[in-house]
Amino acid sequence: MAPADEPVPSPDVIITGAGVAGSITARRLAETGARVVVLDPAPPFPPNPERRGALYMKPAVNYSPETRFAHEAFLAASAFYSRLQTEHADIDFWSPTGTLSLAWNEREHKRQEKLIARNQWDPAFLQPVSPQKASSLSGLEVTVPGLWFPAGGHLRVDALRQAALTHPLIRVITTTAHAQQAQAGTDRWYVQMPSGDRFQAQTLIFATGAASTQWAPELPLGCIRGQLTTLPATKLTPRVAMAGAGYALPPFGGRVCVGATFDRHSDLEKPDSHSDQANLENLAHWLPSLAEALAKPQAYGNWAGFRSTTPDHMPLAGELNGHYVLAGLGGKGLMYAPLLADHLMALRLGASSPLDEDAAERIAPSRFFQR
Structure with missing residues (x-):
């Protein structure tokens, strides 16, 4: 273990939360070559077979911006799950039954x-x-x-998480989120572990659902x-x-x-x-x-x-106070997560997002603080 004042070897990204959103975001970042550390009190090893879900959406009668976002997310999710299942044929998680x-x-x-x-x-x-x-x-x-x-289907949720986290550039650490302390440095973030180890990274992503208010209490989750x-x-x-x-x-x-x-x-x-x-x-x-x-x-x-x-039923995905937040997916996490992961990946790299400007603004955490 490194001395208390000396961080252990640094990843490029730290993600708190290995739920659906955190796991898929970790996977997409790792696929760009980023070294990712994921912290979660209960990672999916082994997966719980009882936890299941469906890829499903309920389009509005009129093709609103929210429906357009959901439509794009649905298609992105179906394509991502099919690709990931092909890459991890030994982990049975996706059934594209429609x-x-x-x-x-x-x-x-x-x-x-x-x-x-x-x-x-x-x-x-x-x-x-x-x-x-x-x-x-x-x-x-x-x-x-x-x-x-x-293009719909059903999933074994924890098996999906396991498949997403199975990548050589992803390190999963089992730890309780409330025991972690994060503070901003100049251009780095530091996370202190209960063991005494300390991680630092340029990118920190909170993907702990409603518990994200622990890190950002101003969020209306x-x-x-x-x-x-x-x-x-x-x-x-x-x-x-x-x-x-x-x-x-x-x-x-x-x-x-x-x-x-x-x-x-x-x-x-x-x-x-x-x-x-x-x-x-x-x-x-x-x-x-x-x-x-x-x-x-x-x-x-x-x-x-x-x-x-969230109060407006749209997810949170974007930068807030120097870190990133991915939360508020409601009951639509399986549909939203792959597209939101790609959006965060683009923000981190300074690349073009798969979302247009209007959609990006509708999911930005800053929308709740604009006057």
Whole structure:
């Protein structure tokens, strides 16, 4: 261990947080040749098979700037996951099954009709489908129409994190974020470890979700609890990722995944049986054929976590007080993270961002402090 006043060999970038956003950002930076140290209290080794998610978006009826950003993010995410899966064939995390969004009630049915009538969509991105086509795609009895996203799919989230972090220029250190102290030097950042080691780097990125307020208390970040539920697969299971009032994902390891709860006022960190039951009751509202198949007493599996949110529902990605922040992705981290990682990579290198100026301003942390 180096003396207290002498830093250990320096990386180019320090990232606090190895969640989806932090892991993917680490990967993209490492692919440019940057040496990256990632600090996280619970890196995904081994990955938790219960933690899953879908690549899905809900376009607005009118093609707003926010929808344009989500559209670009969706396509970037699908391409990134496909490439990363090819590079790490031994880590099974991405299933490009497509995603089917059902018009599960009258309000959503009318919204989808307007969405199709007012826009010209590339069928490689979005296609309207009849109840019969929805049934054929999903392998379930579906009585409503929907929207088909051919480039969608579902993911094993921790396996994705593991694949992203598996790179020779990435070093992952298991440590608690609250024990780290960061302070600005002239053009360097220093992070003191509980062990006494000290890292320094020119670039520091906070990607710790709602906990990013520990480093930047002025940020208006909130958090909303979510719990997903897995159950043993039956003969009747979805073949594609499905979305409605929640989501339902095809079997992985013999288990179907449904979710997720949206608990604004809960700070419960561990999964609970009440949330499992809420997920199944919600499923009955929008996908009754699957809910009926899963209705028998089952051995629940589950995972609970917290979504990092912002008042305007747009993520935070950019420079703040000399460091970078990546937070506030809400329930859209799997869709947003690859594009936001490329944006931060461009900012660090002084290169052109994949985002236009308007989109970059809409996600900049500074937007909350402009008068």
